[in-house]
Amino acid sequence: MKAAILAYHSQNIAGDETANNDHVALAADLETLHKAGCRFVSLATLVDAIFECVSPAPESPLVCLTFDDGCDYDVRALEFPPHGTQPGLLQVMEAFISRHGSTAQPGLHATSFVIASPEARRMIDSKSLFGAGHMSDDWWHAAEAHPLLAIGNHGWDHNHPDLEEGQYARGGFDMVDSFEHCQQQVVQAAEFIKAKTGRRPMFFAYPFGESSEYTRGEYFPMHRDEHRCLAAIGTDPGLVTAQSNRWNLPRFVCGRDWSNPAELLAILSVETSP
Numbered sequence: 001m002k003a004a005i006l007a008y009h010s011q012n013i014a015g016d017e018t019a020n021n022d023h024v025a026l027a028a029d030l031e032t033l034h035k036a037g038c039r040f041v042s043l044a045t046l047v048d049a050i051f052e053c054v055s056p057a058p059e060s061p062l063v064c065l066t067f068d069d070g071c072d073y074d075v076r077a078l079e080f081p082p083h084g085t086q087p088g089l090l091q092v093m094e095a096f097i098s099r100h101g102s103t104a105q106p107g108l109h110a111t112s113f114v115i116a117s118p119e120a121r122r123m124i125d126s127k128s129l130f131g132a133g134h135m136s137d138d139w140w141h142a143a144e145a146h147p148l149l150a151i152g153n154h155g156w157d158h159n160h161p162d163l164e165e166g167q168y169a170r171g172g173f174d175m176v177d178s179f180e181h182c183q184q185q186v187v188q189a190a191e192f193i194k195a196k197t198g199r200r201p202m203f204f205a206y207p208f209g210e211s212s213e214y215t216r217g218e219y220f221p222m223h224r225d226e227h228r229c230l231a232a233i234g235t236d237p238g239l240v241t242a243q244s245n246r247w248n249l250p251r252f253v254c255g256r257d258w259s260n261p262a263e264l265l266a267i268l269s270v271e272t273s274p
């Protein structure tokens with residue numbers, strides 16, 4: 001069975017081509033992967049198929065979509081100066097469905113990994129976006145209820161280096177290497193997200209794709225009752241297999257690992273049908 005998790009960032013907009021705009025890339029990738037015979041599934045379906053040995057193994061390559069950081073550009077058409085109004089990534093998926101009908105890819109779904117802390121989102125919005133409040137949480141509840149979306153956990157505050165030093169040293173997410181710090185980043189975030197969406201997130205995506213030996217080797221495998229996640233996802237490029245580490249699943253990142261649909265087919269080793 002061939003399976004891959006793809007990551008898009010809705011704030012990656014520097015033009016209107018697949019190489020520099022993740023919205024344009026997603027639209028093109030959906031068409032190309034559909035035509036190449038891939039089957040879009042949710043992260044939950046993919047993880048189940050890989051680790052619970054669903055039989056018979058699906059013949060089509062399974063592809064699941066993830067969006068990182070939870071900007072409002074995930075779900076809303078918004079102005080992104082100076083590049084004009086961008087459709088939300090959700091609207092890109094909906095446009096695919098209007099073109100092909102809802103039965104063409106019945107499993108089409110994306111997990112949007114959000115940052116819990118309102119203060120961290122405010123800071124990232126003002127430093128990395130436009131300070132216009134485009135990292136809100138007022139859409140999380142509707143997203144979780146939407147058939148095409150689920151909300152995932154991207155940590156309490158991304159341990160973002162721009163945030164003030166608190167109880168813990170700031171820097172990469174591999175600096176998170178104690179039980180208490182994991183509880184803050186994973187469980188405190190999960191509880192905040194649940195209060196907004198009504199459902200505890202099932203998946204965690206490591207901020208910056210980074211994790212410490214402790215987090216992936218001890219915290220996630222040994223404290224399942226605490227975090228109650230089904231898997232954690234990194235950004236090491238690669239296909240997901242039964243041999244993958246459930247607590248650091250590989251993921252291909254748009255822009256870093258491919259810049260057009262042909263490159264995406266190549267890294268997935270999927271042949272284009274004649």
Ligand SMILES: [Zn+2]
Binds near residue numbers: 069206207
């Ligand atoms: Zn991130």
